[in-house]
Amino acid sequence: MPEAPISTNVQMVQDLHIHTTYSASDTSVVPEMTIALVAAVGHAKVVGISDHFENLVDGVFDAYAWEVRNAGLKLGVEVDGHAWAAEAADYPVDYYLYHCRDRRADYRGLEALLATRRPVIIAHPNAFGTDWRQLPPACHMEINNRYVWRSDWWAYYAPIRDRFPFVLGSDAHQPNWLGQSVARHVATRLGIEERVLF
Ligand SMILES: [Zn+2]
Numbered sequence: 001m002p003e004a005p006i007s008t009n010v011q012m013v014q015d016l017h018i019h020t021t022y023s024a025s026d027t028s029v030v031p032e033m034t035i036a037l038v039a040a041v042g043h044a045k046v047v048g049i050s051d052h053f054e055n056l057v058d059g060v061f062d063a064y065a066w067e068v069r070n071a072g073l074k075l076g077v078e079v080d081g082h083a084w085a086a087e088a089a090d091y092p093v094d095y096y097l098y099h100c101r102d103r104r105a106d107y108r109g110l111e112a113l114l115a116t117r118r119p120v121i122i123a124h125p126n127a128f129g130t131d132w133r134q135l136p137p138a139c140h141m142e143i144n145n146r147y148v149w150r151s152d153w154w155a156y157y158a159p160i161r162d163r164f165p166f167v168l169g170s171d172a173h174q175p176n177w178l179g180q181s182v183a184r185h186v187a188t189r190l191g192i193e194e195r196v197l198f
Protein backbone atom coordinates (compact mmCIF):
# COMPACT_ATOMS: atom_id res chain seq x y z
CA MET A 1 0.00 0.00 0.00
CA PRO A 2 1.47 3.44 -0.83
CA GLU A 3 2.11 5.61 2.16
CA ALA A 4 -0.82 7.93 2.68
CA PRO A 5 -0.35 11.52 3.82
CA ILE A 6 -1.59 12.33 7.31
CA SER A 7 -5.17 13.50 7.09
CA THR A 8 -5.75 17.20 7.59
CA ASN A 9 -9.22 16.41 8.91
CA VAL A 10 -8.13 16.36 12.57
CA GLN A 11 -11.16 16.52 14.80
CA MET A 12 -10.17 15.11 18.17
CA VAL A 13 -7.52 16.04 20.68
CA GLN A 14 -6.68 12.48 21.62
CA ASP A 15 -7.72 8.86 21.21
CA LEU A 16 -5.87 6.37 23.39
CA HIS A 17 -8.22 3.38 23.11
CA ILE A 18 -7.60 1.71 19.75
CA HIS A 19 -7.15 -1.96 18.87
CA THR A 20 -5.28 -3.37 15.90
CA THR A 21 -4.49 -6.79 14.48
CA TYR A 22 -2.16 -7.28 17.47
CA SER A 23 -5.35 -7.98 19.48
CA ALA A 24 -5.29 -11.40 17.88
CA SER A 25 -7.88 -13.00 20.16
CA ASP A 26 -10.42 -10.23 19.57
CA THR A 27 -12.76 -11.33 16.78
CA SER A 28 -14.12 -7.80 16.29
CA VAL A 29 -10.80 -6.61 14.85
CA VAL A 30 -10.67 -6.74 11.05
CA PRO A 31 -7.48 -7.47 9.08
CA GLU A 32 -7.36 -3.90 7.72
CA MET A 33 -7.01 -2.49 11.25
CA THR A 34 -3.26 -2.11 11.28
CA ILE A 35 -1.05 0.32 13.14
CA ALA A 36 0.02 1.83 9.81
CA LEU A 37 -3.58 2.50 8.82
CA VAL A 38 -4.46 4.12 12.14
CA ALA A 39 -1.39 6.33 11.89
CA ALA A 40 -2.21 7.31 8.33
CA VAL A 41 -5.84 8.19 9.11
CA GLY A 42 -4.72 10.63 11.80
CA HIS A 43 -8.20 11.13 13.26
CA ALA A 44 -6.82 12.69 16.45
CA LYS A 45 -3.84 14.84 17.37
CA VAL A 46 -2.69 12.35 20.00
CA VAL A 47 -3.19 8.72 19.02
CA GLY A 48 -2.33 5.74 21.21
CA ILE A 49 -2.63 2.05 20.45
CA SER A 50 -3.94 -0.12 23.29
CA ASP A 51 -4.01 -3.74 22.23
CA HIS A 52 -4.93 -6.49 24.67
CA PHE A 53 -1.95 -7.23 26.87
CA GLU A 54 -2.61 -10.97 26.95
CA ASN A 55 -2.08 -11.05 23.18
CA LEU A 56 1.30 -9.31 23.46
CA VAL A 57 3.15 -11.53 25.91
CA ASP A 58 5.09 -14.58 24.66
CA GLY A 59 7.51 -12.56 22.58
CA VAL A 60 5.08 -10.37 20.66
CA PHE A 61 5.49 -7.19 22.68
CA ASP A 62 8.82 -6.03 21.26
CA ALA A 63 7.54 -6.04 17.67
CA TYR A 64 4.34 -4.33 18.80
CA ALA A 65 6.22 -1.63 20.70
CA TRP A 66 8.60 -1.00 17.83
CA GLU A 67 5.79 -0.68 15.32
CA VAL A 68 3.71 1.67 17.50
CA ARG A 69 6.66 3.92 18.29
CA ASN A 70 7.94 3.87 14.73
CA ALA A 71 4.52 5.14 13.62
CA GLY A 72 4.86 8.04 16.07
CA LEU A 73 2.03 6.85 18.31
CA LYS A 74 1.71 6.50 22.07
CA LEU A 75 2.26 2.98 23.36
CA GLY A 76 -0.47 1.51 25.54
CA VAL A 77 -1.88 -1.85 26.51
CA GLU A 78 -5.34 -2.88 27.73
CA VAL A 79 -4.96 -5.02 30.84
CA ASP A 80 -7.73 -7.47 31.71
CA GLY A 81 -7.92 -7.25 35.48
CA HIS A 82 -5.71 -8.46 38.31
CA ALA A 83 -4.51 -11.63 36.56
CA TRP A 84 -2.34 -9.55 34.23
CA ALA A 85 -1.66 -6.40 36.21
CA ALA A 86 1.60 -7.32 37.94
CA GLU A 87 3.15 -8.55 34.71
CA ALA A 88 1.94 -5.56 32.71
CA ALA A 89 3.55 -3.20 35.23
CA ASP A 90 6.95 -4.46 34.08
CA TYR A 91 6.45 -3.50 30.44
CA PRO A 92 7.75 -0.12 29.19
CA VAL A 93 4.49 1.43 27.97
CA ASP A 94 3.29 5.02 28.07
CA TYR A 95 -0.08 4.27 29.71
CA TYR A 96 -2.51 1.55 30.68
CA LEU A 97 -6.16 0.88 30.06
CA TYR A 98 -7.45 -1.36 32.84
CA HIS A 99 -10.45 -3.66 33.06
CA CYS A 100 -11.55 -3.20 36.67
CA ARG A 101 -14.50 -5.46 37.42
CA ASP A 102 -16.23 -4.96 40.73
CA ARG A 103 -14.10 -7.36 42.75
CA ARG A 104 -11.48 -6.89 45.39
CA ALA A 105 -8.70 -8.54 43.38
CA ASP A 106 -9.11 -6.08 40.51
CA TYR A 107 -8.98 -3.04 42.80
CA ARG A 108 -5.79 -4.46 44.31
CA GLY A 109 -4.32 -5.25 40.89
CA LEU A 110 -4.78 -1.63 39.98
CA GLU A 111 -2.23 -0.66 42.62
CA ALA A 112 0.57 -2.37 40.69
CA LEU A 113 -0.18 -0.27 37.61
CA LEU A 114 -0.53 2.99 39.55
CA ALA A 115 2.81 2.32 41.22
CA THR A 116 4.49 2.68 37.83
CA ARG A 117 3.42 6.38 37.88
CA ARG A 118 2.16 6.00 34.32
CA PRO A 119 -1.38 7.10 33.51
CA VAL A 120 -3.99 4.44 34.23
CA ILE A 121 -7.33 4.78 32.46
CA ILE A 122 -10.22 2.75 33.87
CA ALA A 123 -11.69 1.26 30.69
CA HIS A 124 -15.45 1.54 30.19
CA PRO A 125 -16.13 1.43 33.95
CA ASN A 126 -19.88 1.73 33.53
CA ALA A 127 -19.94 -1.49 31.48
CA PHE A 128 -18.09 -3.40 34.22
CA GLY A 129 -19.94 -1.84 37.14
CA THR A 130 -16.64 -0.61 38.54
CA ASP A 131 -17.27 0.85 42.00
CA TRP A 132 -15.61 4.24 41.72
CA ARG A 133 -15.53 4.53 45.51
CA GLN A 134 -12.79 1.89 45.45
CA LEU A 135 -10.63 3.83 43.00
CA PRO A 136 -7.83 6.21 44.02
CA PRO A 137 -8.30 9.71 42.59
CA ALA A 138 -5.11 9.21 40.56
CA CYS A 139 -7.10 7.04 38.14
CA HIS A 140 -8.41 8.44 34.89
CA MET A 141 -12.00 7.55 34.05
CA GLU A 142 -12.93 6.65 30.50
CA ILE A 143 -16.03 7.56 28.56
CA ASN A 144 -15.97 4.95 25.85
CA ASN A 145 -17.66 5.31 22.50
CA ARG A 146 -18.35 1.58 22.24
CA TYR A 147 -19.98 0.95 25.59
CA VAL A 148 -21.18 4.17 27.19
CA TRP A 149 -24.71 3.97 25.82
CA ARG A 150 -25.24 0.44 27.11
CA SER A 151 -25.97 1.69 30.61
CA ASP A 152 -27.54 4.66 32.36
CA TRP A 153 -24.48 6.80 31.81
CA TRP A 154 -25.94 9.80 33.56
CA ALA A 155 -26.51 7.81 36.74
CA TYR A 156 -22.98 6.38 36.61
CA TYR A 157 -20.92 9.39 35.61
CA ALA A 158 -22.75 12.45 36.89
CA PRO A 159 -21.80 11.92 40.57
CA ILE A 160 -18.08 11.66 39.76
CA ARG A 161 -17.63 14.48 37.28
CA ASP A 162 -15.41 16.42 39.66
CA ARG A 163 -13.75 13.44 41.33
CA PHE A 164 -11.57 12.11 38.49
CA PRO A 165 -9.90 13.38 35.33
CA PHE A 166 -11.72 12.02 32.26
CA VAL A 167 -10.43 10.58 29.01
CA LEU A 168 -12.60 9.86 25.97
CA GLY A 169 -11.89 6.85 23.81
CA SER A 170 -13.22 5.31 20.63
CA ASP A 171 -12.37 1.66 21.50
CA ALA A 172 -12.08 1.24 17.74
CA HIS A 173 -11.63 -2.28 16.39
CA GLN A 174 -12.26 -1.37 12.76
CA PRO A 175 -11.26 1.66 10.67
CA ASN A 176 -14.79 3.02 10.56
CA TRP A 177 -14.97 3.03 14.36
CA LEU A 178 -12.30 5.72 14.62
CA GLY A 179 -14.56 8.30 16.15
CA GLN A 180 -15.83 9.42 19.53
CA SER A 181 -19.21 10.84 18.62
CA VAL A 182 -21.16 9.07 21.36
CA ALA A 183 -18.51 9.59 24.04
CA ARG A 184 -18.30 13.29 23.16
CA HIS A 185 -22.05 13.69 23.25
CA VAL A 186 -22.11 12.20 26.75
CA ALA A 187 -19.17 14.28 27.99
CA THR A 188 -20.77 17.45 26.65
CA ARG A 189 -24.04 16.65 28.38
CA LEU A 190 -22.17 16.00 31.62
CA GLY A 191 -20.16 19.19 31.29
CA ILE A 192 -16.92 17.18 31.49
CA GLU A 193 -13.78 18.63 30.00
CA GLU A 194 -11.41 15.96 28.79
CA ARG A 195 -7.97 15.57 30.37
CA VAL A 196 -5.39 15.44 27.59
CA LEU A 197 -2.62 13.12 28.76
CA PHE A 198 0.17 13.73 26.28
ZN1 LIG B 1 -12.06 -3.22 27.08
Ligand SMILES: [Zn+2]
Pocket residue numbers: 017019078171
Ligand atom coordinates in the same frame (compact mmCIF):
# COMPACT_ATOMS: atom_id res chain seq x y z
ZN1 LIG C 1 -10.55 -2.08 24.24
